[in-house]
Amino acid sequence: MAPSEAMSRRSAHPVLRLVSTCSVFGLLAAAAFVGTYRYVEREDPLVAVRVVGTGVDRWVHIDSGEPVAAALLEAHVTQVDGQLLSAQSGRVLDPHHDPATLRVGDRPARLATVLTARQVVRVVDGADTTEGTRTEVIEVAPAPMPDVLRHVQERGVPGKTQRVVGVESGEVVSSKVLLSPIDPRQTTRKVVAFTFDDGPSATWTAVVLAKLKEKGVKATFCEVGQEVDAHPEVSAQVVAGGHQLCNHTVNHDEGMKGAPQSQLDAQIGGGAKVFVDHQLPNPAYFRPPGGLLSPEIKATARALGEQTLYWKVDTEDWRKGADALTISRHLLDQVDPGAIILMHDGGGKDRAATVEALGLAIDYLRARGYAFTFPITKRPAKA
Ligand SMILES: [Zn+2]
Structure with missing residues (x-):
């Protein structure tokens, strides 16, 4: 009889109410009986199994036909996988690197493996391991070159560091400097670097080259792309003479300061491409026309791998009517060890005075112990 039916009868008639009260007791008694019966039924087929795990060794009872998982629940045993840990910080690289395993008796088992009485379940937890390491030698770059050169710079030398790193994580466990890097520096030697701008000139570059050859001096030529296009054979002579080239834009653009990047790319990148x-x-090298510089101009040259070149000494050979003595006096008045010297082999003017001044200055400087080099030089063996 459903409870709702009993309720409706009880409210219908006092006699029925008594009957139904008896029925309620009857139901309770029946329920108690069934409960006892079920308890007995469940108690009977229980089986005892032994669970052995890390720090645990316990007998538990499970229903017959239940699997390993039930035994582990009864015993409050969990499986713990071994983790892979990083070499330096110990952070977890793989939480399941060495999975826990189960055995029943002497056989491998799974959580679903059904147990029988008195079997032994063993939980073997995984072991934590630390990743392996390797030893490597890395190159350590020296400090970068200055943004702009006014003096001859001695190139830096990379250093070497040996380090032990985690194979998986790349974490550095230890490091040892084998060789410290040597940073670039402005030379202190008595050298100068001659630079010639605005060529190549079909007329004057060969004359300058002849003078340099006569004096045994190498120099740097900052050439304009459109002139290289017009006289590539002259640029080839510069290179053949053992001299170095420098980018001076495509059109000698003196309007690049504040100009859009596209213009810088066209002039500086375009100059290099010629x-x-x-x-x-x-x-x-890159030399900005008119010496006009901006961070963007320098960055554009740097991105091309070109060192921005300025000068310490402006010989002012570009001035109208400048004669050889005036030019060489400008030069010698300002020269100091490492000075980068600005002169011109191109630009459409008569360069006879420049060539004469060049010869005078080389002789004068040489007599005072100066040597001649490029704007970036090797560091001397003994510093
Ligand atoms: Zn120029």
Whole structure:
């Protein structure tokens, strides 16, 4: 009889109410009986199994036919996988690197493996391991070159560091400096670097080259792309003479300061491309026309691998009517060890005075112990 039916009868008649009260007791008694019966039924087929795990060794009872999982629940045993840990910080690289395993008796088992009485379940937890390491030697770059050179700079030398790193994580466990890097520095030697701008000139570059050859001096030529296009054979002579090339933009653009990046790319990147187009070496230097600089101009040159070149000494050979003595006096008045010297082999003017001044200055400087080099030089063996 459903409870709702009993309720409706009880409210219908006092006699029925008594009957139904008896029925309620009867139901309770029946329920108690069934409960006892079920308890007895469940108690009977229980089986005892032994669970052995890390720090645990216990007998538990489970229903017959239940699997390993039930035994582990009864015994409050969990499986713990071994983790892979990083070499330096110990962070977890793989939480399941060495999975826990189960055995029943002497056989491998799974959580679903059904148990029988008195079997032994063993939980073998995984072991934590630390990743392996490897030893490597890495190159350590020296400090970068200055943004702009006014003096001859001695190139830096990379250093070497040996370090032990985690194979998986890359974490550095230890490191040892084998060789400290040597940073670039402005030279202190008595040297100067001659630079010639605005060529190549079909007329004057060869004359300058002849003078340099006569004096045994190497120099740097900052050439304008459109002139290289017009006289690539002259640029080739510069290279053949053992001199270095420098990018001076495509059109001697003096309007690049504050100009859009596209213009810088066209003038500076375009200037570099002209050399390559004529199978000339990629220039190592960039000289801004008119000496006009901005961070963007320097960054554009740097991105091309070109060192921005300024000067310490402006010979002012570009001034109208400048004669050889005036030019060489400008030069000698300002020269100091490492000075980068600005002169011109191109630009459409008569360069006879420049060539004469060049010869005078080389002789004068040489007599005072100066040597001649490029704007970036190797560091001398003994510093
Ligand atoms: Zn120029």
